[in-house]
Amino acid sequence: MADIEAVRAALSRIVDPARGEDILSAGMVKGLAVRDGAVSFVLEVDPARASGMEPLRKAAEAAAASVEGVTGVSAILTAHAPQGTARQAPKMAVPDLGLKDFTPKPKAPEGPQPLPGVRHVVAIASGKGGVGKSTVSSNLAVALAARGLRVGLLDADVYGPSQPRMLGITGRPSAPSPGVILPLRNHGVAVMSLGFMVEEGEALVWRGPMLMGALQQMLAQVQWGTLDVLLIDLPPGTGDVQMTLCQKTEVAGAVIVSTPQDIALIDARKGIDMFNRMGTPILGLVENMASFVCDGCGKAHHPFGHGGARKEAEKLRVPFLGEIPLHLGIRVAGDAGAPIVAQKPESEEAKAFWSIADGLVATLAARG
Numbered sequence: 001m002a003d004i005e006a007v008r009a010a011l012s013r014i015v016d017p018a019r020g021e022d023i024l025s026a027g028m029v030k031g032l033a034v035r036d037g038a039v040s041f042v043l044e045v046d047p048a049r050a051s052g053m054e055p056l057r058k059a060a061e062a063a064a065a066s067v068e069g070v071t072g073v074s075a076i077l078t079a080h081a082p083q084g085t086a087r088q089a090p091k092m093a094v095p096d097l098g099l100k101d102f103t104p105k106p107k108a109p110e111g112p113q114p115l116p117g118v119r120h121v122v123a124i125a126s127g128k129g130g131v132g133k134s135t136v137s138s139n140l141a142v143a144l145a146a147r148g149l150r151v152g153l154l155d156a157d158v159y160g161p162s163q164p165r166m167l168g169i170t171g172r173p174s175a176p177s178p179g180v181i182l183p184l185r186n187h188g189v190a191v192m193s194l195g196f197m198v199e200e201g202e203a204l205v206w207r208g209p210m211l212m213g214a215l216q217q218m219l220a221q222v223q224w225g226t227l228d229v230l231l232i233d234l235p236p237g238t239g240d241v242q243m244t245l246c247q248k249t250e251v252a253g254a255v256i257v258s259t260p261q262d263i264a265l266i267d268a269r270k271g272i273d274m275f276n277r278m279g280t281p282i283l284g285l286v287e288n289m290a291s292f293v294c295d296g297c298g299k300a301h302h303p304f305g306h307g308g309a310r311k312e313a314e315k316l317r318v319p320f321l322g323e324i325p326l327h328l329g330i331r332v333a334g335d336a337g338a339p340i341v342a343q344k345p346e347s348e349e350a351k352a353f354w355s356i357a358d359g360l361v362a363t364l365a366a367r368g
């Protein structure tokens with residue numbers, strides 16, 4: 001079995017030529033973990049040098065891979081300027097010879113790019129945390145797969161990746177060659193999550209640039225194969241992750257999840273506004289935790305109010321995709337790793353997810 005100390009020793013032999021120091025002593029290796037032979041770590045570099053650091057990442061990856069018992073390595077490069085050093089003057093003044101750099105540089109593609117092999121990228125977003133965005137993502141993914149679509153789910157909720165638990169996946173994705181990560185599968189869905197790479201809670205303490213680097217690397221390196229739909233479970237809010245996704249990747253549209261409460265709807269409106277500004281179409285609004293049917297009296301109650309999201313959708317002229325009840329079964333199924341559409345596909349509480357999934361299939365089909 002691979003030993004973390006052996007991996008450390010291998011990494012300590014990789015020297016960053018610019019610093020003349022090995023990457024471990026230089027503090028560039030973050031989040032090193034070894035689980036069942038799979039090694040993962042983040043190589044944190046100065047943004048000013050980021051474009052030339054791929055060879056160092058590859059060397060570190062190869063060093064870790066050479067350790068006995070290691071079955072796969074995932075080394076993620078992230079750019080992060082150490083505080084207070086980003087603007088420091090270089091120690092040695094380099095004479096300016098007035099020469100222009102004529103080295104041809106590969107032109108970075110402009111604007112959002114399609115993901116190879118993926119027909120439609122659909123972002124699942126919410127303005128506020130805890131409204132059920134991950135629950136909706138996992139149920140929609142499983143429902144779409146059950147309808148015969150080739151479905152992937154990228155858990156980009158980097159602050160609290162919950163899809164490994166909700167979809168019942170433990171393991172680690174394999175990395176058969178440098179720069180290639182294979183997603184894991186369950187319930188007919190190909191899944192990639194930062195939760196596979198770090199211990200639970202660890203990503204919460206990562207800094208913004210590390211998270212962004214991890215997201216971009218997941219977008220670039222995960223080999224999804226051919227997919228009809230890739231759902232992206234976004235973190236709540238309207239931050240860097242959402243913007244980077246829309247700027248770099250061609251997104252067919254966003255599904256916004258909200259509870260009926262005013263406060264959640266205000267945040268949902270902000271989310272819709274952000275997607276509008278980024279030019280990403282809104283596929284619709286979902287109202288989660290819309291009603292609660294009491295076991296005792298059998299009546300439907302509306303603990304968070306009712307109909308707010310439908311009204312808001314009308315007001316904002318975006319499609320209303322459906323209401324999902326607040327139901328213990330939905331939470332228990334998610335916690336047990338089998339979304340309700342997989343665990344009890346015929347149940348009343350699963351119905352709304354099927355109908356939203358069918359609406360999404362129709363919308364995407366209309367787009368070709």
Ligand SMILES: Nc1ncnc2c1ncn2[C@@H]1O[C@H](COP(=O)(O)OP(=O)(O)OP(=O)(O)O)[C@@H](O)[C@H]1O
Binds near residue numbers: 134330
């Ligand atoms: N309709 C529902 N009925 C019962 N429980 C639900 C429902 N929707 C979500 N939950 C539960 O509420 C909790 C929060 O849901 P979830 O993790 O999906 O929210 P989220 O919006 O993705 O949160 P965050 O963005 O903060 O990670 C979970 O325990 C989930 O099982």
